[in-house]
Amino acid sequence: MKLTRRGFFKIAGATGAAAATNRSAPAGASAPPDDPYGCLVDLTRCIGCRKCEEACNRVNGLPPPEEPFEDPTVLNRLRRPDEKAFTVVNRYFPGQLDASNQLVPTFVKIQCMHCQEPACASACIVGALTKKENGTVHYDVTKCIGCRYCMVACPFEIPAYEYHDPITPRVMKCTFCFERISKEGGLPGCAEICPTEAITFGRRQTLLKVAKDRIRDNPARYIDRIYGEKEVGGTSWMYISAVPFEKLGFIDVPNEPTPKLAETIQHTLFSYLWSPIVLYGLLGGIMWTSHKNRAEDEDEEGDRR
Amino acid sequence: MTHHPYPLKTRFWTPGVVVLAVLMAAGALTILARFIGGIGYVSNLSTARPWGLWIGVDVASGVALAAGGFTTAFLAHIVGRHYYEPVVRPALLTAMLGYTFVVLGLLIDIGRSWAIWKPMIFWNFDSVLFEVAMCVMFYLNVLYIEFVPVVVEQFKGRVNLPGPLAGLNGPAESLLGLADRVLGKIMWVFVIAGVVLSCMHQSSLGSLMLVAPTKVHPLWYTPILPLLFLTSAIAVGYPMVVFETTIATSSFKLDGEMRVLGPLTRITIWLLGLYMALKIGDMVVRGTWVYLLDGTAQTNAFLAEMILGVIAPWLMLLSDKVRHNRRALFAACAMIVGGVLLNRINVFVVAYKPPVSEANYFPAVGEILITVGLIATLMFIYRFLVTHLPVLSAPAREVSS
């Protein structure tokens, strides 16, 4: 075993240089877009007609639903988006009564929130999920390997999977109608169909202002909170409501983007591969010393390797 | 210490091996079903529970329990304690097979197995999984390279291919000779690389779940999770060597190698002690001990992991008697191995609570069959290789003691 310091640094240097070049490659979409598109869902306007589900199904070419979209009994149970439906509307009875003592329903549309700093995009091993300038958290099936780490990472439990496709399963989630909104004047299918404009489409900054105006102008109608303004670092889809979000099945998430800790640790330890290089040098030093000592002591054993 | 590794050349088909073959067949059939009906056909994985037994056991535990490879390489080749040489090759073989089966497990678990090469082209430096994948890929190659000398030693000068392949004897021979000459000089590169790559991905496996702070139970979710994964992997390295060596030597009726294993576990006292201190310290600092007696399945799993998997075996190892008694040492090491296994299952499966869905996850029969089948195949190949290659160096037992 011959180990010279020079030989060692040659190899370490080569590895390091390779790593440094890699680092300068496009590092995904780390910085959130300045003014992406978004949608503001006004839960006080939603009438639970499920037209958004129907439009979503149509524009995304999803398989026909088991129960027709006109069937209101579907609302009797709480549903989640899945690989066959990117958005679903659930009905809650938070406890308000109307004039005739009937419980007043609140309808909640669920879909991908299109986070400003998406955990799924941070997690994705191949960068198949990326945050686009227009706000979309976009899925590129041609890169996907199907590890489902995005599903582990998503704080909103949104991405679904085609578990019954043996060879080419896809991660399925709301696309924010990427193709449609990329065109001038294009709208997401759901926002276009919504009969009451419960979904307002626009630039995120504009929508925040709209939401704040609505809350300010109708303090009796809304609670003073925009879900999605700060949650997990902000989301492109935001909600305003008459009742606290906790009563409507909204998930309590921190304001910090959830992948932050993992990313920080990862980047601190491995930017420019400094820690592996240092460790390699350290181990090389130990190995060199131990073998030198050994060679001096006894020759036969040292030559064996 | 004069014994040199040698191929055992014992009878291959024992009743135990037949059982392995049956388990392998069952696993193979289930794998077939997975590639016909999809993951959903053989598993209980869902939108809420995207990762289950396969990731918890086949991948995470597979990587952790293959830590014997790099810890013994560090001890014998880097620090230069050649006294421990007899356990390096079996540990290396275990690591090599372990990582091979990690990759096989991944091929079954990921939806698009045929696309597994894509991370080599599409890089996401934000992704912990990307780093783990790269390390595992490089390390697997390192392990194969490290194993080449074993093959060379067996066949160099003795290449005798059957029948029509006899014409290839010459080229094969020169290839072995080349490998022998080159590898001897540069093996140090791979030995150190193996340790570095292991430290990187053993710790990063812990960072994997840090991406989901709202989903992982606070008993496990800690910023030092990568450090805990690294220290536990290092701590389980030697106990795993003891565990497998004891099983192998008793299965092949060889000498127990207690002269090597006893001192090896002295080091484990410090390593496991460090892991234990970090784990308990972390619990105290973050105040998560408040959960300990709330009686949920998660808390009980944590208690089992800590008490049966860390504290009890650590106390056992403290005693000289245990370290010199083959059965007791085996028991202690098996508990440590079990503890790390449980820890990985806990972090990836038990601690994971989907924010909306209430549904519990328990692995489906199909998932279990595939996992068991893979482990059986690993043991089968291990047995095959030690029968034909110079891996084990323990002499045959004179008289059963």
Added chain:
Amino acid sequence: MIRAFSPGAPVRILVALMVLVWAAPALAAETPDTDELTLNPEWRAPDQETARERAKEVVPFIEAVVDECQLCRQQRLRDVGLGVKDITHSYFLLDSPIIKQREDYYGPVRFMHTKHAAAIQDCAVCHHARPADKAAKETVRCSACHQESFRGDHPDRLGLKAAYHQQCIDCHRNEAKGPVDCVGCHPKNVPDHKELVKLPADPEPWDVTAECLRCHPGAGEDMLLTAHWLWKGHSAYTLDHQKKVMHGKGTTAINNF
């Protein structure tokens, strides 16, 4: 509670089905003698034609409106002397190209202007704002202020479709009067069945039934649960009245496919 699906719907489907059963052979056969029976398809009622033309108009967008409370608005209308009597159009067809350029899944709503005004007796409920321009008319049509959805220059101005729906549904719900489901106001756009229905040259009645069921299997199942099929003996509703229906289709009819 809204009724997104009125109990009348199955009946409607059934009626449509029955009509089809009778009409389909005629559609398929296209014999010349049926032509004499149909009315001239070119003829349209003049008032409907006016409404249709009016619905097509797009008026200039009103940028600014006077911001005032509902009471102020009511007072102002009283001051000006505007009331139900001043209504110029007794009904509208709500069929604006502003909406149609985006989608066309439902037929136009026929809005009974006079009837609603007579019932509410308060113009300010719908004409809730006046243009800021002093020269403009006091009350303008909905589509003057509400046009495209999500305009960049007026992000919170409701689009025309949402303005209609919010106004109608909110009021119908608050007054507990009037439909709140889709087909309560809209006729659903039924695709032209001339192309869809495929029948042999001289179809038997059961051919027609089979053809209907090809696309509407549920209608057949539903039919089997109706009294129309299950009747046995007198019906409570028909007994001692003019029509004495004794038997259901299931027991005695000839065409019980």
